Amino acid sequence: MPIKKKHHERIDKKKIKLITFLSFLMGVGGSSLYYIISSYLEESVGEANVGIVYSFTYLALFFLLLNFHKLINKFGKARIFFVLQFVKIVILTMLGILPVASFDAVLVVGFLMLSYITWVEMDIILESFSMDKVSGRIRGLYLVAHSLGYMVGPVVSTQLLGKFGFPSVFLFGMLLNSIFFIVTLLHFRMMKAEMREVPGIRKLMKKVMADKNLRGIYIVSTVLEIFYTLMVVYMPIYLLNQGLSWAQIGLIISLIHVPYLVLQYPAGMLADRKFGEKEMIIGSLLLLGFSTTYIYSIESPSFFVWLAVLMVTRVGASILEILRDSYFYKQVDAGDIDVIDFFRTASPVAFILGPMFASLILLFFSMKAVFIFTGMVMFLGIVPAMGLVDNLSEEEIMIKNGAKTAGNRWNFWRALERRFDIRKMIKTGKF
Template sequence: MHDEIYNRRKVRLVNLVSFLMGFLDAFLIYILSAYIAPLVGTERLGAFYFVTFSLVLLALFFLQAFVRFLGKSRTLYLFLGITVVASAFLSSLPLSWLSLAILVLLIVAINLTWVSLDILLEGYSQDSVSGRVRGLYLTIMNLGLILAPFLSIKVLEKDTYAGIFFWLLVGYALVFTIAVLSFRNDNRVLLERIRLRTTFRKMLREKNLFHIYVVSFGMDFFYALFLVYMPLYLLGLGYSWNDLGIMFTLMLLPFILLQYPLGVLADRAYGEKELIALSLLITAGSCLALGFSSGQSFLFVTLMLITTRVGIAGIEVLRDSYFYKQIDQSDADVIAFFRTTRSVANMVGAFISIALFLVFPLKSFLFLTAFVLLMSFISALKLEDTQSEKEVLESA
């Protein structure tokens, strides 16, 4: 039995923070490659992301130690504070190797903030409502995501990148204030020291954790390549930043419309396994459709981008719902290790893309992404399905 008590009020506060964080994330990520490309060169973007997410991965291995000594909420405050300070520097510095180093620090802090928020949310939830809690959490986060790409591009049209970082400074300062006021009495400290080797063995030993990790890797590999190369690919086809703002805003609609209903379905009717597998196939098929097309039709490209997000929206909420039904709030080490998929996917994606683009054109990332998603599909089929409320009643 997992040690969990559902706290509706705290879940709502976490959702508020996730909405603001989602908005700020999207404000940055869609212009990130264009910001650093003049300094490092397009051909070395992969190397930049490899180094950055190597540092994220290393930092995640030490997150359990931070939670152990500082507590859950103070760990969240620490990394939010770093995002505020880093954004302040970036809003006043020109693009240089110093600002690039600060940007790396910002990306590391953002990633650790999300995992710290995850650990807090797990303490306020319980297995029977995991799909609904995670579905609502992701839906609200993605409401923030859907508003930001178009706005960030509009800011960029009227201002410089300094304007983007100024609004990030304002936003992260607001999030920091809300977090301090909301979670100051929830600073649970984990006293048990857990070695990385122990966590790694647990992930390998418990097959459901291993296979959902592989599914998560597939999803994060998609994000790793799409967020970096899709804007560059579309700009290379002749689309404008304004076109991209429209495309990227529309493609995020499935996150708003589908994630909470899918979480409810997983809890009440079907479990997660079959829905995860279907979502992986939808995303892989959409990547292949984009890869085989000329990319000249605005309507077709937009439709396929939306379809990729139909699949990814399903994978994201069902992955989280399934994973958090396997653990409880004391498993901070497992949560941190599970969230390494983003770093590992970015590192692997960056490494492979460096070699890939020496031989193949830029659009080859679409075929590579589809291949990895299909490999994740095999792992999804090996998951032991959870029982929905309907299945529990039928077996009683």
């Protein structure tokens, strides 16, 4: 059943530009810390306990996101947002001035959870000032700014770490988060929650799973997050085993963000104007599946070989990321805070499931098999993607209304959808 019959939309271009700038700040602040936190935890709790800290963080985050809409409804969107931002600044200050100790793991867990919650809340705020017909372009620009920040952050943090140690990186993060806090306080302090209801966890899950489009895009999102999780955890280790240095790996990690800068806005614009999201979601999943599976066959210490292969994987991932967000936010509006929170549980779910299955694989096979598994998961994501009801683009709306003649491409995809009805195929087993 659909969540609602009508969207409540208003667009504010000034607010959207400001939120895009804040996305850049989040990218710089987040990436400057994410890449050094595991090393910091190794010093504070020991190498053997680093995985436990991350597992606990994402498990706690999963349950927090499922109930976060209740906190917003009770205390208000603005109050929750600014209190959490202030707590995050306090945590970073403590990490920057206190000596390394086991207690720091608690602070790190708090920081990681609050950082992800900030990203979710900014999603909700952006949706408050967006419109469906330009959602792809707005989300594309928003993610491009974030990706640009992700390229800058590691460069700054590694320089600070090499010269001044961990405290300087945390204090740099505190400075960026303070700027973020002041800007949001000045411009968004009057924002109000637009919740329609406060469902429990069971009712919320039933609500989402009853809507085939929300269910399908959630599964697609989880598939993408599994790709990110397994590549982040296992790719650096695999590249080291192939003979690459940390300096080369760091450069590769920075350069593979280029597709996010170059492709996400155009992909969002094409989804709005020409194709809708469905066809490109399927195409990007195919590209991700083939390119990730291909990693299994590579045995090379060449920097350029690995840069090329991983760049292709990120072409698929960058396009899928913007189309996933564009499709989802055309199904909801800012009042669906509970559904938005649930949608963002895909990342912690992936961080729990991905390494668990990978660990089982590594009991019987080499690390190369993890990439075969990852590729197969990408291919499986095509099944729910084919079941999505596509959002009509501006061109398709004109064709439907008779204002424009359908081209061969549009007729081809509609014929293909009629020929391969995924629900009928699953039910009857016939093609």
